[in-house]
Amino acid sequence: MAKCAECDAVIEIPDNAMAGEILTCVECGSSFELAKAGDSFELKPAQSVGEDWGQ
Numbered sequence: 001m002a003k004c005a006e007c008d009a010v011i012e013i014p015d016n017a018m019a020g021e022i023l024t025c026v027e028c029g030s031s032f033e034l035a036k037a038g039d040s041f042e043l044k045p046a047q048s049v050g051e052d053w054g055q
């Protein structure tokens with residue numbers, strides 16, 4: 001499991017998850033890309049299509 005960087009909600013990573021997969025936080029809807037980090041995974045912010053991040 002990992003935590004959403006946006007709202008701290010727990011995001012479950014499926015056992016059969018693969019690096020590069022996109023997971024979406026059910027709480028805030030943020031998308032994260034699964035990246036392999038040693039024996040486990042970490043979540044990287046994913047570029048979401050058509051959304052303005054207000055930079």
Ligand SMILES: [Zn+2]
Nearest residue numbers: 004007025028
């Ligand atoms: Zn979230």
